[in-house]
Amino acid sequence: MAEYKKPTTEAEFNKNFKQKNPLMNDTEAYYEASRCLFCYDAPCIQACPTSIDIPLFIKQIHTDNVTGASKTIFDSNWLGNACGIVCPTGVLCEGACVYNHQDVPPIQIGRLQNYATNKTIDADKVIFKVGEPTGKKIAIIGAGPAGIACACEARTLGYEVDIFEAKEKPSGLTVYGIAPYKITNEEVLKEVDYLQKQLDFKIKYNTKINSKEELSSLEKKYDAIFMGVGLGKTRELGLEGENKENVIGAVEFVEELRMKHHKLKVPKNVVILGGGNTAMDAASEVARMGARKTVLAYRNSKEKMGAYGFEYDLAISAGVDSLFNVTPIAIKGDKKVEGVRFAKTEMVDGKLKTNINNTFIVRCDMVIMATGQAKQGHLYDLIDDLEIDEKTRIKTNDEFQTSNPKYFAGGDAINGGAEVVNAAYDGKMAAQGIHQWLTK
Amino acid sequence: MIDLSINFGGIKAPNPFWLASAPPTNSGYQIMKAFEAGWGGAVWKTLGVPVVNVSSRYGSVNYRNTKMMGFNNIELITDRPLADNLREIEEVKKYFPDHAIIASLMVESRAEWEQIIKDVENAGADGIELNFGCPHGMCERGMGSAVGQNPEVLKTIVGWVKEAANIPVITKLTPNVSEIVVPGLAAFQGGTDSISLINTIKSIVGIDLETYAPYPIVDGKGTNGGYCGPAVKPIAMNMLKDLAQHPEIGKVPLSGIGGIETWRDVVEFILLGATSVQVCTAVMHYGFGIVREMEAGLIQFMEDKGYNTIYDFAGKALPNVTEWKHLNLKHKVVAEINPDKCIGCELCYISCDDGAHQAISLSDDPLNRIPSIIEENCVGCNLCSLVCPVEDCITMVQKDDGTEHTTWNERTLNDDIPVTFDDDRAGGKGHYVPKPTDALKSKR
Numbered sequence: 090m091a092e093y094k095k096p097t098t099e100a101e102f103n104k105n106f107k108q109k110n111p112l113m114n115d116t117e118a119y120y121e122a123s124r125c126l127f128c129y130d131a132p133c134i135q136a137c138p139t140s141i142d143i144p145l146f147i148k149q150i151h152t153d154n155v156t157g158a159s160k161t162i163f164d165s166n167w168l169g170n171a172c173g174i175v176c177p178t179g180v181l182c183e184g185a186c187v188y189n190h191q192d193v194p195p196i197q198i199g200r201l202q203n204y205a206t207n208k209t210i211d212a213d214k215v216i217f218k219v220g221e222p223t224g225k226k227i228a229i230i231g232a233g234p235a236g237i238a239c240a241c242e243a244r245t246l247g248y249e250v251d252i253f254e255a256k257e258k259p260s261g262l263t264v265y266g267i268a269p270y271k272i273t274n275e276e277v278l279k280e281v282d283y284l285q286k287q288l289d290f291k292i293k294y295n296t297k298i299n300s301k302e303e304l305s306s307l308e309k310k311y312d313a314i315f316m317g318v319g320l321g322k323t324r325e326l327g328l329e330g331e332n333k334e335n336v337i338g339a340v341e342f343v344e345e346l347r348m349k350h351h352k353l354k355v356p357k358n359v360v361i362l363g364g365g366n367t368a369m370d371a372a373s374e375v376a377r378m379g380a381r382k383t384v385l386a387y388r389n390s391k392e393k394m395g396a397y398g399f400e401y402d403l404a405i406s407a408g409v410d411s412l413f414n415v416t417p418i419a420i421k422g423d424k425k426v427e428g429v430r431f432a433k434t435e436m437v438d439g440k441l442k443t444n445i446n447n448t449f450i451v452r453c454d455m456v457i458m459a460t461g462q463a464k465q466g467h468l469y470d471l472i473d474d475l476e477i478d479e480k481t482r483i484k485t486n487d488e489f490q491t492s493n494p495k496y497f498a499g500g501d502a503i504n505g506g507a508e509v510v511n512a513a514y515d516g517k518m519a520a521q522g523i524h525q526w527l528t529k
Numbered sequence: 530m531i532d533l534s535i536n537f538g539g540i541k542a543p544n545p546f547w548l549a550s551a552p553p554t555n556s557g558y559q560i561m562k563a564f565e566a567g568w569g570g571a572v573w574k575t576l577g578v579p580v581v582n583v584s585s586r587y588g589s590v591n592y593r594n595t596k597m598m599g600f601n602n603i604e605l606i607t608d609r610p611l612a613d614n615l616r617e618i619e620e621v622k623k624y625f626p627d628h629a630i631i632a633s634l635m636v637e638s639r640a641e642w643e644q645i646i647k648d649v650e651n652a653g654a655d656g657i658e659l660n661f662g663c664p665h666g667m668c669e670r671g672m673g674s675a676v677g678q679n680p681e682v683l684k685t686i687v688g689w690v691k692e693a694a695n696i697p698v699i700t701k702l703t704p705n706v707s708e709i710v711v712p713g714l715a716a717f718q719g720g721t722d723s724i725s726l727i728n729t730i731k732s733i734v735g736i737d738l739e740t741y742a743p744y745p746i747v748d749g750k751g752t753n754g755g756y757c758g759p760a761v762k763p764i765a766m767n768m769l770k771d772l773a774q775h776p777e778i779g780k781v782p783l784s785g786i787g788g789i790e791t792w793r794d795v796v797e798f799i800l801l802g803a804t805s806v807q808v809c810t811a812v813m814h815y816g817f818g819i820v821r822e823m824e825a826g827l828i829q830f831m832e833d834k835g836y837n838t839i840y841d842f843a844g845k846a847l848p849n850v851t852e853w854k855h856l857n858l859k860h861k862v863v864a865e866i867n868p869d870k871c872i873g874c875e876l877c878y879i880s881c882d883d884g885a886h887q888a889i890s891l892s893d894d895p896l897n898r899i900p901s902i903i904e905e906n907c908v909g910c911n912l913c914s915l916v917c918p919v920e921d922c923i924t925m926v927q928k929d930d931g932t933e934h935t936t937w938n939e940r941t942l943n944d945d946i947p948v949t950f951d952d953d954r955a956g957g958k959g960h961y962v963p964k965p966t967d968a969l970k971s972k973r
Contacts, residue, residue, distance in 0.1 A: 120594050123593040123594040128873075128875055128876065129874070129875035129879035130875055130891075135895075187872040187873050188872070191872045191918075191919060
């Protein structure tokens with residue numbers, strides 16, 4: 090179990106948040122690439138949400154055609170570099186590698202992918218072409234992975250593209266919401282920069298689309314609108330004491346950390362509520378920020394957690410303690426948080442029951458709620474005829490078109506929260522959907 | 530008790546591991562180091578006329594993560610003064626009297642041959658090896674492979690040398706000929722005591738994609754070099770077999786050269802009739818210490834098989850190497866996939882479907898990645914078992930009962946040559962071949 094000292098400088102921060110998937114050097118990439126079997130109908134391709142021709146790009150790396158490898162990657166996934174780093178490859182491509190059946194370590198596909206794309210991005214190699222102008226324009230709301238992918242694809246199809254982004258940086262959760270030991274801001278931003286330079290789409294930052302008037306104006310000026318709006322703030326639980334000082338949403342915590350690094354103040358004792366991947370990220374980050382005690386609390390059993398096993402292991406290895414079958418019933422303290430009162434839970438007839446008679450208090454100075462993000466429902470209400478499902482997700486057809494034909498959507502807004510790679514796929518396919526619709 | 534010592538056509542050595550005439554045998558320092566490391570003999574880097582070498586001399590072929598799978602050089606014979614070499618031969622012999630030092634020689638006129646033979650004999654060399662193989666530089670001056678490729682000249686020079694020499698003579702052959710038996714027979718008829726082969730093969734190992742010059746590059750240009758290393762072993766073994774099976778040439782001892790690196794290579798060369806082996810590339814890659822693995826492996830093999838000397842198994846594979854016409858046409862093997870071992874790469878499927886006989890099918894269930902053999906279509910070609918990355922997952926199983934035996938030779942003698950394509954075995958009559966347009970149907 091790792092013990093982390095509180096980081097006081099950027100160097101110390103970087104040491105604590107050492108990259109989980111560091112860049113390969115040429116030799117490592119060459120040797121790793123040489124192991125690929127070039128399977129027929131390769132399971133890794135099937136496991137990739139964007140169906141990258143993985144055996145091909147690995148063979149291209151091995152024959153020192155790195156530009157070709159990058160082209161193979163970007164042709165399927167506009168965020169090939171970020172995905173190579175942040176994808177949960179263990180449950181996707183690498184999890185499907187046939188070597189797993191032979192008790193041989195799978196090919197490190199993510200790192201090889203990152204090796205190729207990173208080299209191409211650093212060399213600023215031009216590999217994309219803007220399409221023949223169609224004279225039509227697309228507005229994209231949100232410069233997250235879905236929006237960026239949609240913009241890139243639309244540009245290659247010959248559309249004018251403007252992206253409207255509420256924040257001051259592109260890439261959405263890739264830059265604001267992913268644990269800093271998985272990817273650095275520089276890596277994310279340089280990929281978007283690289284794409285933008287070649288494909289020439291515009292991003293209007295600090296431009297939140299928030300009113301009926303703004304939407305009507307977009308509808309008038311643009312031929313189609315893509316909504317890559319992601320999710321909103323952490324959902325409130327309606328818990329007693331939820332509004333006390335030092336009670337913070339996980340998404341908001343990670344965002345602050347990504348922007349402030351070692352300057353972010355993390356107190357000694359921290360409780361994280363939740364059992365998803367975001368909870369694991371937040372817990373791991375708190376521990377790496379030098380908290381003395383980091384406690385992860387989940388209302389159900391370990392097996393029921395939504396988080397991937399490797400994410401949980403990563404948090405535990407960073408020094409996080411965990412409590413299972415406990416549910417918070419109140420946040421204690423005067424003005425500031427002083428502790429959380431939990432009640433024990435148990436499964437009765439397939440239902441989780443809270444035993445209000447069996448409670449205890451965990452003392453802490455901060456509570457991080459990783460209990461899910463709210464949807465952007467207020468925005469959806471402003472769009473005519475936009476159908477959403479019971480979980481406030483935008484409904485789309487196979488072409489990513491919503492019930493209001495002018496609007497397309499993708500990413501977390503339609504799936505309720507998934508991986509960067511899923512958003513990248515949605516964005517790309519939505520652009521093709523828009524193209525089909527506009528050329529019908 | 531295992532005894533690795535050999536008497537190779539009159540040259541005695543404590544073991545059959547010799548260094549081939551090449552850069553590792555350029556000096557007394559290197560050869561002393563090699564003998565210390567365990568080598569039993571060394572063929573000194575070729576002595577002869579003064580030469581001038583170029584800078585940038587070696588090129589290599591890397592395959593996957595293996596460096597120097599193939600290797601070539603454009604270096605000439607020794608460029609060190611003859612007197613220095615002779616003095617060092619004498620010195621090494623003092624320290625290692627029981628190890629074999631063979632002087633490789635290459636000169637032009639009869640008088641030169643006679644002089645240099647006298648010189649190396651005086652220095653204490655145990656034998657002479659005639660370099661009739663070098664395929665670059667020296668051949669342009671009428672030596673090396675220029676001799677090896679001309680049987681009459683070769684025979685004449687071997688004759689001169691045999692007349693002048695009091696120590697055993699090995700003739701080293703070039704593989705850059707269409708029939709190795711021709712120069713082999715010339716050497717035999719010239720009276721050589723033994724033969725070594727192969728020298729290097731004319732080659733271009735690669736082209737630089739920036740300058741368009743072949744490797745190794747000398748100031749923007751290159752030339753064909755001599756190819757060696759693991760890549761040439763199959764060619765060397767076939768030529769060794771040709772000589773070993775020859776009724777006359779097979780009478781003289783043969784020293785095997787060509788891509789030998791491990792004990793397995795050594796055993797294979799001995800099984801094909803070699804009674805000494807010569808190594809160069811493996812040493813240039815890993816140093817003299819590589820001999821430890823060869824020696825330990827050879828001893829283990831001999832212990833396991835109950836052999837005392839290498840002569841107990843030398844040539845034992847030769848009766849099994851025959852001509853195609855003597856192979857049993859009734860023998861039938863079929864591939865079998867072990868589903869418990871299969872990892873689902875489907876390389877067997879695609880290699881068979883695209884590259885061989887369309888005898889493997891995939892399941893209709895995309896989750897089941899274990900292919901099946903279509904037994905009636907399997908011709909027993911081995912391809913699937915060769916591409917399979919898992920040890921013992923695909924095996925070739927014998928299907929005939931071993932009672933029938935017919936060869937092409939027998940059929941020819943019985944006037945039973947087919948006039949129609951009606952062989953009932955797989956691949957012949959009844960072999961299912963998909964229609965050309967089936968190629969356009971998407972499978973998976």
